[in-house]
Amino acid sequence: MNYSEFQKVIQYYRKSNAKEAITENRKEIRVKKEKTVAKNLQRIFEATLKIGNKKGFQAMSMRDLSDETGLSMGALYAYFASKENLLVMLQRNGRDNFQKILEDCIDEAATPLENLHKLIRTHVYFSEAMQPWFYFTYMEGKNLKKMERKIAVDHELHSDNILSTVLTKGEQEGAFKKLPHQLTAALIKSLLNDWYLKRWKYAKMDVSVDDFAKYVIDFVESHCLVKKSGN
Amino acid sequence: MNYSEFQKVIQYYRKSNAKEAITENRKEIRVKKEKTVAKNLQRIFEATLKIGNKKGFQAMSMRDLSDETGLSMGALYAYFASKENLLVMLQRNGRDNFQKILEDCIDEAATPLENLHKLIRTHVYFSEAMQPWFYFTYMEGKNLKKMERKIAVDHELHSDNILSTVLTKGEQEGAFKKLPHQLTAALIKSLLNDWYLKRWKYAKMDVSVDDFAKYVIDFVESHCLVKKSGN
DNA sequence: GTCTATACACAGATAGAC
DNA sequence: GTCTATCTGTGTATAGAC
Numbered sequence: 001m002n003y004s005e006f007q008k009v010i011q012y013y014r015k016s017n018a019k020e021a022i023t024e025n026r027k028e029i030r031v032k033k034e035k036t037v038a039k040n041l042q043r044i045f046e047a048t049l050k051i052g053n054k055k056g057f058q059a060m061s062m063r064d065l066s067d068e069t070g071l072s073m074g075a076l077y078a079y080f081a082s083k084e085n086l087l088v089m090l091q092r093n094g095r096d097n098f099q100k101i102l103e104d105c106i107d108e109a110a111t112p113l114e115n116l117h118k119l120i121r122t123h124v125y126f127s128e129a130m131q132p133w134f135y136f137t138y139m140e141g142k143n144l145k146k147m148e149r150k151i152a153v154d155h156e157l158h159s160d161n162i163l164s165t166v167l168t169k170g171e172q173e174g175a176f177k178k179l180p181h182q183l184t185a186a187l188i189k190s191l192l193n194d195w196y197l198k199r200w201k202y203a204k205m206d207v208s209v210d211d212f213a214k215y216v217i218d219f220v221e222s223h224c225l226v227k228k229s230g231n
Numbered sequence: 232m233n234y235s236e237f238q239k240v241i242q243y244y245r246k247s248n249a250k251e252a253i254t255e256n257r258k259e260i261r262v263k264k265e266k267t268v269a270k271n272l273q274r275i276f277e278a279t280l281k282i283g284n285k286k287g288f289q290a291m292s293m294r295d296l297s298d299e300t301g302l303s304m305g306a307l308y309a310y311f312a313s314k315e316n317l318l319v320m321l322q323r324n325g326r327d328n329f330q331k332i333l334e335d336c337i338d339e340a341a342t343p344l345e346n347l348h349k350l351i352r353t354h355v356y357f358s359e360a361m362q363p364w365f366y367f368t369y370m371e372g373k374n375l376k377k378m379e380r381k382i383a384v385d386h387e388l389h390s391d392n393i394l395s396t397v398l399t400k401g402e403q404e405g406a407f408k409k410l411p412h413q414l415t416a417a418l419i420k421s422l423l424n425d426w427y428l429k430r431w432k433y434a435k436m437d438v439s440v441d442d443f444a445k446y447v448i449d450f451v452e453s454h455c456l457v458k459k460s461g462n
Numbered sequence: 463g464t465c466t467a468t469a470c471a472c473a474g475a476t477a478g479a480c
Numbered sequence: 481g482t483c484t485a486t487c488t489g490t491g492t493a494t495a496g497a498c
């Protein structure tokens with residue numbers, strides 16, 4: 001799989017994503033017509049990511065958001081109860097989606113090494129396709145209230161676990177070295193996160209999304225793989 | 232070198248740091264008495280880091296800062312011209328210090344491998360000692376105005392270069408593999424950054440600062456080192 | 463050098479017309 | 481369903497007393 005193949009797969013997720021955002025937040029949204037909600041909610045999300053990533057969510061005023069979306073402030077508040085509620089909607093929705101897509105990576109019939117490859121590639125490609133959301137969510141995590149913050153942390157630990165489970169299984173099968181897999185998983189995650197956090201840097205050195213995924217795989221394999229002597 | 236040894240070395244930097252913060256910003260600071268400035272400026276910096284890291288710099292009000300420092304709002308404005316100026320002072324000062332300490336790592340007489348070790352250990356230990364500043368600076372970078380932002384980016388690229396220069400030298404001497412060193416440097420940086428960005432996670436898995444430095448060194452060496460057959 | 467009191471701009475949010 | 485107009489709280493910043 002490379003990135004251009006991945007883009008086709010992602011279409012399905014994008015659509016289901018939009019619908020879920022509506023059904024999950026039906027009670028906060030005062031507007032009735034599904035079509036209108038779908039259209040405007042997406043506009044609002046995109047505008048929030050755009051402004052939020054430029055100057056930070058706290059610094060974004062509702063007037064900024066009004067200008068960017070073309071909706072009046074009165075209209076905006078028909079789609080969410082408060083500014084904080086908008087933040088929660090935006091983060092929660094993406095997270096659920098991301099978790100699902102990572103879980104779908106694991107193929108019980110495949111080898112741990114194959115699963116590791118798929119996890120890394122999917123992480124890089126998905127964060128490339130949804131870069132603004134990933135960047136926003138990473139940076140604005142601390143603006144969440146206690147309860148939502150805990151959910152965010154749980155999701156992060158869960159995705160670390162998906163990685164470390166694969167590493168542990170690989171060790172049992174003799175493909176990976178015996179290492180502190182949880183720590184390895186955390187470090188792999190930091191490499192993966194860098195793709196959307198420091199995109200400007202990789203653009204500057206002309207590293208494509210496929211180059212990056214390949215190089216991270218090499219990096220991780222150098223460390224984790226059992227080298228078969230004589231091969 | 233381990234962390235407890237490093238803590239003695241760092242004392243010198245802490246002191247010179249405080250003095251530089253004053254001389255570099257003498258014109259913005261209206262208060263004359265050196266002693267008073269030294270004491271209060273440090274209080275202000277610490278309070279800013281504390282509140283800023285909890286809720287973000289934008290969300291920190293000057294009233295918050297007044298409560299935390301015990302200084303009135305009027306007094307605060309004797310130490311900086313505006314809230315934005317406070318941000319710039321805080322970031323700039325730490326950056327200069329960090330750059331100096333990294334440059335001091337490089338010992339021309341030592342091998343590239345030794346220099347790589349020293350760079351990694353110093354990065355981890357220094358960011359441990361000054362974690363609030365590192366976290367703050369990473370997260371609040373986007374709140375800087377264009378010019379200051381450019382300086383921040385230049386510093387980041389410069390520290391990447393220190394790493395990649397060592398890798399290149401090591402390749403020439405036959406110790407390291409031929410690899411895209413700039414990319415490798417960026418990835419090593421992302422591992423190092425994770426120590427102060429996700430400290431809670433490493434605390435949770437009971438990884439000490441020395442454990443972490445060691446494991447990052449192992450990880451990087453697996454990838455970069457030329458394996459001598461028969462050793 | 464630090465305080466209190468205050469200016470005044472702008473934030474988030476809502477009521478009620480259309 | 482969306483708009484305009486407006487309420488009220490809070491933000492940064494400063495003037496002037498001590």
